[in-house]
Amino acid sequence: MKKTLIAVILIFISWNIIDILVHGLLLKSTYESTAHLWRPEAEMMMGLLNLVKLFTVILFIYIYKTLVHPKNLFNAIKYAALIGLLVGIPMGFATYSFQPIPINLAWSWLVSVVGSYLVAGIFIGKLID
Template sequence: MNTKKWVIASLVIFVVDQALSFLFHWVIMSGAYEATASLWRPMEEMNRMMWMMWVSGLVWAFLFVYIFAKGYEGKGIMEGVRFGLLVGVFFSLPMSLGTYASMPITGTIAIGWFIYGVIDITILGILAALLYKPAAAVGAKAA
């Protein structure tokens, strides 16, 4: 495993994921969240706990790239698309449907979370494919 590429790819993926998450949750879904405000913590509470979301997002990014690196096949961007789609559905389907089944969120929120999750994680898979190369692949290109 190329540790330097793993760390760099993980940090880039964390930053991109945070930016996409902000765009989705604070811009696209803000109206849906406002309409269901009684379900969520007050903003002051969420702001105090934001560090938990950042830490979990950072750990997630490192694990995401680690799993990608362990299955790396060197097939380029399509490997990232495939990985992102698989992880996106694997992660987003049970999260969105499970939350819909256990909390009174709207179908719009559940569907939005699923679609966003698949798109977001597919983009992150593409980034992983573009940014991560094992040490042997990096050395082979230099030769």
């Protein structure tokens, strides 16, 4: 249980750091040029976003613990890559199909989501038995 809690904390923190780097720095100009598509910063619900992120981390770990066997770094990274694609493809390209975001934003979301999940995969591969 202790290792699971450590994994939850590490993944949650790492995903927040990645989000700050990707969305706050790397994609800042893209978001500014498409500001009409997003809520104003004052209306963004960061508390809800963090709650959703925490729930996602817990579910990601729970699925790994219950369905992935044997538990090792290779299987954790493989699992994380698949989940990253499962989440990242619709996040980027389903959104692109109905909302006028630039194609580079769709690709950026896909790559950053897969990268975030790969980082999570390393943590669970090292911590979860």
